[in-house]
Amino acid sequence: MAEKPGLNTSTNSTSARTTEDPVLTSTLNGIYSEGPRKAWSTVIGACLVQICAIGILSSYGVFQDFYTREWLSKSSTSAISWIGSTQIFLEYFLAPIGGELLDRGYFRSLVVVGCSLYLFSFFMLSFTAPQSFYQVFLAQAVGMGLGVGILFLPTSVVAIRHFKRNQALGIVDSTISLGGLIFSIVLNYLIHSHLGFAWGIRAVTLITLICFLAGVFLMSMPGSENGKKEPNAPVRSSWREVAISARKDWPYLLVIGQAFTMCLGTFVPSFYLQLFAVTHGTSKQASFYALSILNFSGVFGRIIPNHLGDRYGVLKVYIPCLVTTGALCFAMLGAGRPTGLFPFAIFYGFFFGATNGMYLSIINSLSTGTSADQLWKRCGLSLIPPAVAALIGSPITGSILGSNYQWWRGILFASVGIFVPFNRGQMLNYVIPFFAAHDSGCNMPGNWCPDNAHQEPKEH
Incomplete structure (x- = not known):
């Protein structure tokens, strides 16, 4: 049957515009x-x-x-x-x-x-x-x-x-x-x-x-979603191969070790903030909104620091956010009244969202030169330590609190857990030099370069 004139004009005009405008086509192909x-x-x-x-x-x-x-x-x-x-x-x-x-x-x-x-x-x-x-x-x-x-x-x-x-x-x-x-x-x-x-x-x-x-x-x-392997697809790395290579990557190991101690404490306020407010005499209505404010601040915490990390370096933004998160965890002791509860929820929600939202960005930055298959496997392995920490962190805090709600004990445990990696300066001594070297193009093996990494690498 012949197509009637006047039908599908919008589709045809759109197709024609796309065909006639190679700049638009190339732009869309470069994004989607x-x-x-x-x-x-x-x-x-x-x-x-x-x-x-x-x-x-x-x-x-x-x-x-x-x-x-x-x-x-x-x-x-x-x-x-x-x-x-x-x-x-x-x-x-x-x-x-x-x-x-x-x-x-x-x-x-x-x-x-x-x-x-x-x-x-x-x-x-x-x-x-x-x-x-x-x-x-x-x-x-x-x-x-x-x-x-x-x-x-x-x-x-x-x-x-x-x-x-x-x-x-x-x-x-x-x-x-x-x-x-x-x-x-x-x-x-x-x-x-x-x-x-x-x-x-x-x-x-x-x-x-x-x-x-x-x-x-x-x-x-x-x-295609049928899982068929493409003819020229690269050979996938096994989990064992990725784990062995990651075992020799000190910056990677230190970051996931830090993530373990961090997750022992960072989830404690989001679990206990509402109960903390109620047991300190805050009205139910005010305590009910505290958790929602914390989550609302987390929206901005997951967006703004990531943009700053793209501009100034992800680690340079991540470490201050992590230190601030630990300090704010101590500040929960002063959040027993609305005058302290709502400011705490705002600031902790922001920095808690930042530290969680930037974690995989750091793993991604530590995985330069790896294939896409190796990258997501390294990301997958990096989630296991914080998973274990998140499993045991809040129950340990609950046990420390006891039936009498000794809040200072639980909050102290959570805060110290966040600060542990910095007490020995491990991340500062190993990971920051790596990033400084990485930004300057150092190609030394082991993902680490000395302080003079800003110099051009010598040709061998």
Whole structure:
């Protein structure tokens, strides 16, 4: 059938403009892998998934407070914190496995399985009985934790692969704090309203279902998803090979060692801030908003320092942010009243978001000269130490607090954990010279150069 005149004029005109404008075509090809429409729809879809899955995890302080004072009041503070810390552990620990399956073409399967498991576990949480710790732990810590762990890396990587620059990662990453802002308010309002815990959780599950359905529909992996190896594709490095090479990389080892001690303490305020405020006599309404303010500040903390790092050097921005985070953790002792609570939430949220958001940027900078396959494996390995630290850090703090809430003890433990690497000057003595040498083009082996690294390397 002949095409009627006048139909598809907008499509034809757009196609003609693109064909006739090689500058526009080359510009789009230089930014997007498969065009702006698929790229930005994927970014929106990834944001919708992460804003719920990881945003609710960022709001765990709401559950910590509610479980400690009401739902699981017969359980210790330390035991209750295992629920949230296990979720964070699974989020990080399963990332390398998700990355391996993603490389083999299982993106869609990972997203569907992760969303389904998360929704089922979240819905089952609403059927748990008061004082039934094992029921809450299985539903929230294990079930939802596995779902988050499966979803975390695929929904981050899919957005990056649509862009030939890394601009999408910052957008998706910032939604974690935005989700924490939204759901800390929503959960506090619903759980403490006439709906109660069960129906409040079901209402949030419905919101999550809608966002997940939209996210799965909008996201797409560029290119083929069948996992077939391309004819000229480079041979992939094994995990063992990458681990052996990383074992000899001192700056890399020191950074992930620092990440371990950092994560022993940095999650403590986000877990305990609301409970801390309530036990110090702050009104419930003020304490409920403290966690949302902390998460809101984290949105800017994940964006602004990364831009400064691109301009001045990632380590030069990261170290001051980390030191400030440790100092602010001490300042939590003065946050028992609204006059101290809200400023603490603002500043700690910003620097907490900065230290978490810049971590993989440092790993990326330490991995120059590696293939894309080796890079994400090094990133995956670098998430294991902070995963273990996040698993045990908050429960240790809860045990130190005790039933009488000796807050100064727990806060001291968290703050010292952040400062440990700097007490011996390890990062300053090894990593900064490496970055100085790297910026100046030093090519000495071992990823380290002496103080005269600014000189041009001699030809051999």
